[in-house]
Amino acid sequence: xxxxxxxxxxxxxxxxxxxxxxxxxxxxxxxxxxxxxxxxxxxxxxxxxxxxxxxxxxxxxxxxxxxxxxxxxxxxxxxxxxxxxxxxxxxxxxxxxxxxxxxxxxxxxxxxxxxxxxxxxxxxxxxxxxxxxxxxxxxxxxxxxxxxxxxxxxxxxxxxxxxxxxxxxxxxxxxxxxxxxxxxxxxxxxxxxxxxxxxxxxxxxxxxxxxxxxxxxxxxxxxxxxxxxxxxxxxxxxxxxxxxxxxxxxxxxxxxxxxx
Amino acid sequence: xxxxxxxxxxxxxxxxxxxxxxxxxxxxxxxxxxxxxxxxxxxxxxxxxxxxxxxxxxxxxxxxxxxxxxxxxxxxxxxxxxxxxxxxxxxxxxxxxxxxxxxxxxxxxxxxxxxxxxxxxxxxxxxxxxxxxxxxxxxxxxxxxxxxxxxxxxxxxxxxxxxxxxxxxxxxxxxxxxxxxxxxxxxxxxxxxxxxxxxxxxxxxxxxxxxxxxxxxxxxxxxxxxxxxxxxxxxxxxxxxxxxxxxxxxxxxxxxxxxx
Amino acid sequence: xxxxxxxxxxxxxxxxxxxxxxxxxxxxxxxxxxxxxxxxxxxxxxxxxxxxxxxxxxxxxxxxxxxxxxxxxxxxxxxxxxxxxxxxxxxxxxxxxxxxxxxxxxxxxxxxxxxxxxxxxxxxxxxxxxxxxxxxxxxxxxxxxxxxxxxxxxxxxxxxxxxxxxxxxxxxxxxxxxxxxxxxxxxxxxxxxxxxxxxxxxxxxxxxxxxxxxxxxxxxxxxxxxxxxxxxxxxxxxxxxxxxxxxxxxxxxxxxxxxx
Numbered sequence: 219x220x221x222x223x224x225x226x227x228x229x230x231x232x233x234x235x236x237x238x239x240x241x242x243x244x245x246x247x248x249x250x251x252x253x254x255x256x257x258x259x260x261x262x263x264x265x266x267x268x269x270x271x272x273x274x275x276x277x278x279x280x281x282x283x284x285x286x287x288x289x290x291x292x293x294x295x296x297x298x299x300x301x302x303x304x305x306x307x308x309x310x311x312x313x314x315x316x317x318x319x320x321x322x323x324x325x326x327x328x329x330x331x332x333x334x335x336x337x338x339x340x341x342x343x344x345x346x347x348x349x350x351x352x353x354x355x356x357x358x359x360x361x362x363x364x365x366x367x368x369x370x371x372x373x374x375x376x377x378x379x380x381x382x383x384x385x386x387x388x389x390x391x392x393x394x395x396x397x398x399x400x401x402x403x404x405x406x407x408x409x410x411x412x413x414x415x416x417x418x419x420x421x422x423x424x425x426x427x428x429x430x431x432x433x434x435x436x437x438x439x440x441x442x443x444x445x446x447x448x449x450x451x452x453x454x455x456x457x458x459x460x461x462x463x464x465x466x467x468x469x470x471x472x473x474x475x476x477x478x
Numbered sequence: 479x480x481x482x483x484x485x486x487x488x489x490x491x492x493x494x495x496x497x498x499x500x501x502x503x504x505x506x507x508x509x510x511x512x513x514x515x516x517x518x519x520x521x522x523x524x525x526x527x528x529x530x531x532x533x534x535x536x537x538x539x540x541x542x543x544x545x546x547x548x549x550x551x552x553x554x555x556x557x558x559x560x561x562x563x564x565x566x567x568x569x570x571x572x573x574x575x576x577x578x579x580x581x582x583x584x585x586x587x588x589x590x591x592x593x594x595x596x597x598x599x600x601x602x603x604x605x606x607x608x609x610x611x612x613x614x615x616x617x618x619x620x621x622x623x624x625x626x627x628x629x630x631x632x633x634x635x636x637x638x639x640x641x642x643x644x645x646x647x648x649x650x651x652x653x654x655x656x657x658x659x660x661x662x663x664x665x666x667x668x669x670x671x672x673x674x675x676x677x678x679x680x681x682x683x684x685x686x687x688x689x690x691x692x693x694x695x696x697x698x699x700x701x702x703x704x705x706x707x708x709x710x711x712x713x714x715x716x717x718x719x720x721x722x723x724x725x726x727x728x729x730x731x732x733x734x735x736x737x738x
Numbered sequence: 739x740x741x742x743x744x745x746x747x748x749x750x751x752x753x754x755x756x757x758x759x760x761x762x763x764x765x766x767x768x769x770x771x772x773x774x775x776x777x778x779x780x781x782x783x784x785x786x787x788x789x790x791x792x793x794x795x796x797x798x799x800x801x802x803x804x805x806x807x808x809x810x811x812x813x814x815x816x817x818x819x820x821x822x823x824x825x826x827x828x829x830x831x832x833x834x835x836x837x838x839x840x841x842x843x844x845x846x847x848x849x850x851x852x853x854x855x856x857x858x859x860x861x862x863x864x865x866x867x868x869x870x871x872x873x874x875x876x877x878x879x880x881x882x883x884x885x886x887x888x889x890x891x892x893x894x895x896x897x898x899x900x901x902x903x904x905x906x907x908x909x910x911x912x913x914x915x916x917x918x919x920x921x922x923x924x925x926x927x928x929x930x931x932x933x934x935x936x937x938x939x940x941x942x943x944x945x946x947x948x949x950x951x952x953x954x955x956x957x958x959x960x961x962x963x964x965x966x967x968x969x970x971x972x973x974x975x976x977x978x979x980x981x982x983x984x985x986x987x988x989x990x991x992x993x994x995x996x997x998x
Contacts, residue, residue: 228496232780232920234780235792235920236777236792236793239778243775246744246801247800250773250801257496258495258499260494263920272496275496279500279503292977293955294954295953345952346964346966399495400497432605433553433555434553435554445605457523457524459523484766515766517756517759532755536759539760541763541767541770659754660752660754692865693813693816694815704866706867716812
């Protein structure tokens with residue numbers, strides 16, 4: 219597989235300071251025909267897990283050969299390495315801090331390289347903005363035809379991160395809220411396939427939900443459960459912010475009991 | 479008219495979760511040369527009227543043949559239909575819930591089709607994210623040359639929505655605030671042409687304004703009235719947020735008295 | 739130098755109302771092959787100094803020939819002029835209110851023209867949205883090949899704005915916080931070169947910092963100083979919002995004492 223001219227950007231840089239615009243300038247300097255797509259720049263500051271979740275929900279909708287750049291990077295300028303990763307269909311450019319944990323878990327074949335060849339960096343490297351100085355130019359050079367093994371040595375001791383799996387017991391699953399979206403919908407780490415076609419009772423805080431709805435509007439005013447767009451069990455309230463109304467946050471427990 | 483390769487996106491999805499990035503990935507998969515422009519993704523959640531207002535203020539500035547995708551869609555996955563609409567100069571892709579009400583009111587000729595042909599959807603259709611699974615791929619296929627009547631049957635019973643018109647009496651107009659912009663400027667539903675070249679007195683809450691200004695800086699510290707960029711009477715305060723300072727919101731009444 | 743087909747946009751328009759989308763529609767109408775990059779649209783409303791700082795940190799990362807459009811424009815529709823500016827490598831389109839002050843200070847050669855030729859404006863000019871009616875179409879026409887002196891007369895009495903320089907005394911510098919970024923990092927107007935390779939003591943409110951760190955993660959929990967990505971002395975706290983925690987804002991004083 220060769221890199222296409224499509225680059226996606228996922229960061230916690232926000233859209234206020236011009237950081238993202240600068241990265242695009244750097245990339246257009248190297249590859250004028252680059253098609254640069256913003257995945258999000260509003261990952262909560264320093265929240266590597268949220269960045270990993272969003273990346274995992276989105277990367278596979280892009281054309282094969284797309285270069286995905288994912289930067290949530292509290293350790294910028296310190297000892298953490300920078301990575302270029304190749305999977306069957308995509309490339310990833312990111313700091314080595316676990317933001318690619320779902321890629322490392324699920325994608326095969328998988329090759330991981332350290333970004334070490336300064337030839338592909340900007341000439342002056344700051345200690346605070348590797349998005350501009352290292353990640354953006356390397357992504358653009360990759361799209362421009364540089365082979366991934368030219369960026370640095372292949373490595374095997376990258377940070378695999380931690381993936382919180384639901385506990386599956388006899389007649390019961392205990393999972394967690396792993397993401398809260400813009401609408402306040404609560405996404406769990408329980409795969410939809412585990413709970414469909416069964417009689418169940420879902421517990422979240424003091425709420426009990428006893429069926430899986432097909433859509434948000436099947437139930438008004440009360441919490442409902444459905445299979446969300448990323449394929450996981452999701453708790454929502456029609457036209458309301460379930461996170462706020464139920465006072466539920468990332469990490470909170472969700473239980474599913476199977477009823478005979 | 480044939481569809482151009484320009485697609486605009488107007489949603490209430492926010493820019494946090496990567497939903498919009500995913501839609502762009504889906505479209506680039508179908509039409510790599512698509513030029514995708516964000517109109518806004520910050521329509522207040524579920525606020526169909528605000529989405530309709532923004533769309534109506536903006537669509538006609540784009541080249542003929544542009545495909546405008548407008549998604550504020552609390553009923554996603556439920557019984558509401560999805561639409562493809564053709565007017566003299568543009569195409570629109572949207573849920574059938576009134577978000578196109580100004581298009582239906584003002585544009586002629588007008589043809590409306592239901593999006594029903596699953597050949598142009600993603601293979602797996604979620605019940606929560608039709609932006610990704612239905613609207614994005616249909617928009618891209620339309621740009622790629624699929625004829626609009628291939629997406630589904632022509633329909634005539636679409637939701638026309640409700641347009642709040644000002645009440646015009648003898649020597650007086652009663653209108654409403656229909657939109658508050660980022661700067662806190664208050665946009666009414668009173669066409670500028672109705673109030674220009676006349677002696678008037680505008681009443682809004684406890685404020686009285688007795689002339690139409692040409693620009694925001696003609697008056698300092700006090701509320702002023704002018705004809706806004708969409709052609710409607712607008713109330714503002716120079717360098718201040720009029721909505722906050724006057725405690726005025728969408729729906730509040732505005733009166734215009736004509737003075738002899 | 740000729741204009742490239744790259745246009746950047748820096749405004750305080752926000753991304754809620756569709757203003758930016760409309761500007762892009764206008765530009766695509768004139769130049770379908772325009773590559774339009776958002777620098778930021780979240781400059782604090784009416785904050786010309788913040789807009790000038792962001793522009794100055796970013797414009798030079800773009801390919802030569804890029805047209806930079808910078809609009810923070812509280813005086814829209816009033817008496818202020820509109821400008822087209824050419825420097826050695828770039829073009830700038832902006833209101834004449836000081837937002838280009840760093841360009842005027844640092845870039846040579848420099849030619850400044852008033853945007854006066856209505857041939858390149860939209861036909862109908864509002865008094866509230868020159869971004870759409872004047873700046874966007876002029877930027878697109880410039881990219882499309884119109885010579886910069888066709889837009890209006892060369893002028894020399896443009897607003898140069900005010901640049902706050904640090905006070906350099908014997909053994910001491912007094913500077914100011916001139917920008918606070920999304921992460922709450924505090925950027926000063928003290929060039930990094932002035933404080934590197936010296937024994938120093940930095941004072942900011944009640945905090946004293948006695949060394950320059952290489953990266954954000956060199957110090958935990960306590961304020962640290964480093965040279966930021968734009969080359970200026972910056973005060974930060976690892977993984978925290980220094981502005982909030984230290985209660986420091988734009989304009990606050992920063993002192994640097996040199997220790998023998």
